Amino acid sequence: MQPFAMKRFFSTAQPAFLGQPSRKVLATGLLLILAVLVGTAGLMWLEFGRTKARDQRHLELLVSAMEAHASHTFDNARLALDSLAKSLVQENSTPEQLQAQLSYRLQSLPFLRSIAIVNAQGLVLTSSTASDRGGKVDLQRLTPAPITDERVAIGPWVKGRTLTDHARAGAMPANLGFIPMVRRIPLPTPLFLVAQINPDTLASYQMQLTDAGTAGTQVLLVLDNGTLLTQVGNDTLRLGSSLRTHPMFQDMQQARKGTYGPVQSFQSRNLGAWRASSTQPLLTIVEQPYQATRQQWLASLRGPLLFMAVATILIGFMTLISWRSARARETAQRERDEAQREIIRREQELSVLFKSVQTLIFRTDAQGVIRFVNARWHAIANQPTEMARGKRLRDMVHAESRERIDALFDATEPAGVRLAQVRLTGLSGETRALDISVVPLHDRSGQLRGFAGSAVDVTALLAAQDNLQEQLAFTNLVLECNPLPICMTDLQGRFLSVNPAWENFMGLPRHKVLGLSNSDLLPPQEAHAYNAYNEQLLREGGQMRYEERMRRPDGSYRDVQVTKVLVTSHQNLPVGILSVKMDITEFLAARDLAEEASRSKSEFVANISHELRTPLQSILGFSELGVVRGRQHEKLAAMFSDIHDAGQRMLVLVNDLLDIAKIESTVGAFHFERNDVRELIEDVAAELELLLERKRLRLELQLGRIPLVVKVDPSRFQQVVRNVLANAVKFSPEDRSIQITAGVSGEDSIHIQVRDQGPGIPPAELETIFQAFVQSSQTRDGSGGTGLGLAICRKIITAHGGHIHATNAPGGGTVFHIVLPTAGYTDTMPAALS
Known part of the structure; x- marks a missing residue:
């Protein structure tokens, strides 16, 4: 027992953290990889913020330059109109002189298409464009709000090349138009100076600034009420439309300038910047797709991402090598310890098995002397196991079993398992039967070293077999003596057994029936019905009962009640069908006689009730007559009244009996x-x-x-x-x-x-x-x-x-x-x- 104790101590004294080195290596590697990933993610996030801020600063520069250009353009136009208005008020010029002044002013202002003078009724008095002279124009179309002072008003974008294009026939391009600027001239008769600002001039400058920028950049010039004047980079917008639904007008117009985004505008997410003019009611908006910012950000991350990937792969590779090395060492030590524990466990289990097994296990030397026997020996021979050691098994069995023991331990017999059944005296002095099997043991040189064997107590098994034989004999006797015809068939309908009552009832001897099926013995129609009931029973299980009419061998017909039971094995699997026949011909005849007697009784009651009514009617009639005529005699009238009441009760009883008889009889119908x-x-x-x-x-x-x-x-x-x-x-x-x-x-x-x-x-x-x-x-x-x-x-x-x-x-x-x-x-x- 000392080597086992040493092994047990060695196996239990191992440190609990034996598997920690590989886990530490793996945890360290994963932490390094996580640190690289977190650091790279932080750099990516910072780079994304810098990219977004850089794009927004770029947009601020663009919108500042474009707003300055637009304000300068409109300021120059306003100054020109103010100068013309002043000269018209101070000088009494002829139309030719006005025309010359307008043409001169137009030459120094290339962003103007034309300048015209219009009266309050919309008549063009003179214009730098010859086609507009004498034409009509709708001033409300140019400036929806009325002009009541000397200020210059900027109108919405108007379709057409000249002031009067809208009045001419013919189609014009959708994007051809101008931005009107109107100034009132303070004269006794109100006149208006109308300048046509060419939006293409503004768009060209905006396009020049955006060509070097990010693809998809769009520039919008709008009035402060949201009316679109010019646009670059967005062909889906219609000039002159309202942009009041733009997020900038809803949430961001408290200041004069600023940036926003990303926001959803024009079917995409954009970054934007805006700037309001300090001199004109104008607002310049520049937007850039947010996707372009992300793409620039991703392009700038190629270096960090490559570094992260290389570092992660390198750290992971080194971690894998270190982990596999540590894991291999741990696995080898764990397998060694597990093998030692398994050896100890198996020895313990084998020891417990020998103690608890219900089979006698023993070992002898070459002469049959017992050297080892397990604890089962005490339960069989009523002796301690120590007393069995050193004794011969031959001396412990009954005298008639000793020859079989000698044959088991015969050294001259060939190798292999040897079997024998012997008897010995048991725990309480009773005789016990043992089935013994032994196997000879040889050393490497082939020399017989002894025998290993086992013995099973089969006393109860032999007794159970005897009881089973007695039970089978009793069951067979009951079956043979049963007066009811009984037969047993297999799942294919072949007869396995029949009793004498079945032989007498069917007129067929047993030796001619066994092994045959119903189709071989019965007419086709009866055999088909019999097999149909068998198939139903196999599907549904349990038992079933039905009646049939069958022909006896003597030619007579009998009514038979058939009971079928599905016989199953201990595993609940069907093994056959047990059928019992009972002749109920006399029972049915007696039942018919009883029903006929009941009907006869009901008809008799019905008829006799009718016969009783006739005398009752006479009794009732005479008693009523006696009551009427005996009024002078009180005692006589009381007697006739009692007779009449008794007759009435009798009539009610007869009527009730007649009703019951009619209901119970087939004569009456509903x-x-x-x-x-x-x-x-x-x-x-x-x-x-x-x-x-x-x-x-x-x-x-x-x-x-x-x-x-x-x-x-x-x-x-x-x-x-x-x-x-x-x-x-x-x-x-x-x-x-x-x-x-x-x-x-x-x-x-x-x-x-x-x-x-x-x-x-x-x-x-x-x-x-x-x-x-x-x-x-x-x-x-x-x-x-x-x-x-x-x-x-x-x-x-x-x-x-x-x-x-x-x-x-x-x-x-x-x-x-x-x-x-x-x-x-x-x-x-x-x-x-x-």
Whole structure:
């Protein structure tokens, strides 16, 4: 045990951080890579900020230069108009002189197309453009706001080359136009100087500045109200349109200049800068695609990204080499330690296995002397394992088993497993049986060193086999003695076994049946039906029962009830079908006789009830006559009155018996018709109106407005309502009310309720009152009645496919519930119901 203890100490004394070197190497490499990535990302972010700031400064320079040029252009035009206006006010010039002055001014201002003088009515008095002289122009089109002082107004972009192009026929290019500047001349008769500023001059200068810049740069010159005057780099915009929806006009126009972006404008994200003129109502906007900034940023990152990639690959490669080296060392040491632990674990498991195994394991020398035996020996031989060592197994078994032991340990026998069954005395002195197997052990030179063997206690197994044989013999005896024909078939329908009763019933001997199928023994039609039932049983499992009519070998036909059971294995897999036949010919004949007797009884009751009515009518007639004629004799009249009451009760009983007989007999039939039960109930209520008035009862009908159409036998249904309502009248106190309600219940039935305020019915009697000749204990007051009325009502409602029952109302009284289906009955149905 000392070497094992040393190994256990060595395996448990290893440091817990044995696998840390490889993890440290890997963590260090990953941290270096992460540092390179984070540093590169930070540089990229800073470079992106610098690129964006550089582009915005560039845009600020562009917008400053363009705004200065635009302001200078419009300022020069304004000065020219002011100078002309002053000269026109001070000098009384002729039209020719005005024309010369306009032409002279136009030569020094190349950005002007023309200068014209227009009166208040829009008539062009003179112009540097000959085609405009004498023409008409709409001043509101040039300047929407009226000019009331001497200031110069800048109008929106106007389509056309000259002032009067809009009045001429013919198509003009879409982008051909001018920017008007209008100045009022302070004369007694108001005149206006109109200058046409050429937008192409402004656009050309803007284009020159943007040619050296970023592709996609666009320049916009707009009035302070957002009207577009010129544009460069955006052909989708229409000159003269409004840019009030531009983000700059919505959020950024508090200052005179500035930058913005990136913002979504003109279907793309852009960086921009704007600058407002200090002398004119003008605003210059320059925008550059944000994508161009990102592209410049990415282009500037090629060097850092290349450095990052090289550094990352180098660090990763070095980390991988170092990690694999450390991992290899750890794996080798871990495998060595695991091997040592596995050896220790297997030795421990083998030791536990030898102690806990239920099989006897032993080892002997070449002469059969036991050298090792496990703890199972004590349970078998009732001896400690130490006592078995040094003894021969031959001396421990019974005398009749010693020859088999000698054969097991015979050195002259060939190598291989040797088997034998022996007997010895067990723990409590009983005889135990062992199945022993031994294997000879040889050294390298082939010399016999001993034997290794095992023994299994098969005492219980042999006893179980004997019990199983006895059980099988008993089962076979029960099968042979069973009077019912029984057979067993496999899954293909071949007979495996039959009992003598089956041989006698089928007229076939056993030796001619086994191995054959039903198709070989039965007519084709019967065999097909038999196999169909077998297939259904195989699909559904369990058992099934059906009846069939079969022909006996003597030519007679018998009615047989067949029971089939699917036989399964312990794994719940089908292995065959057990079939039991029972001759029920006599049983069916007895059942037919009983049904015929029942029908005869019902018909007899129906006929005898009719015969009883004739004398009863005579008795009732003479008793009524005696009551009338015996009025002078009080005692005689009372006697005839008693006879009349007894006859009435007898007549009611006969009528009830006749109704029951008709319902139970096939002679009576129900004739169903579609009827609105509300009308049938109202007719019955009208019939009992006198009876209700006599007891001073109120009848409340709550039948609703919706038709309650159902197939019923009108007379039978009214008989049920009449009987239930009559009982309610009979047992309700005076000056009370009776309620009848009806309505649809669900989708396939109607529900009728009759509620009275009588004494109610004990809960235990709510069902028994619908039995024949039974009355409630609360209503059995000697007032008459046969106890057949409710029984007849239940039979009638049952024949309609519905049901009737009673409940006690919460505030007292009884509620009778009648439920009828709305579909499913033909016009005529026999009333053969039990």
